[in-house]
Amino acid sequence: MDKGYQVTSIDGSYEMCNIAKSLLKKEVEQINFLDIDYKEEFDGVFACASLLHLDNEDLIVVLKKISSALKQNAILYTCFKYGDSTRVDNGRFYNDMNEEKFLDLKKNIENLKIIKCWISEQYKSDTKFLNYIIKKV
Secondary structure (H helix, E strand, O other): OOOOOOOOOEEOOHHHHHHHHHHHOOOOEEOOHHHOOOOOOEEEEEEOOOHHHOOHHHHHHHHHHHHHHEEEEEEEEEEEEEOOOEEEEOOEEEEOEOHHHHHHHHOOOOOEEEEEEEEEEOOOOOOEEEEEEEEEO
16 A cells, blocks of 8 residues: 555454554455455455465355456465365364465366465464465466
């Protein structure tokens, strides 16, 4: 926003929407990922460590919805905790992802092309993240 970009912010959590609204000084739409219904509106989607709370079936649905929301040649950034399991940690569901597991899920969405994939580490932690830059083609 500081660079002049028009930003649409969403979150499924009422509390997170209120926090984001106070920080951003603009409205934040409370909506579940599964309920988004944008059509070719965005040049980019930034989904940092958020899609990792979806099971495989819902993740495929949401990736298709994000693809529909992106304009042609637009970019999606997303990341997941690195691994191949699902788990519940402190009451929250996590779907850890490795390259093979993600490719298997992504094959269901033909118009998304992986541009870059890398593994990073969380600051002051041994937690690893699998990062993707994906382009709508």
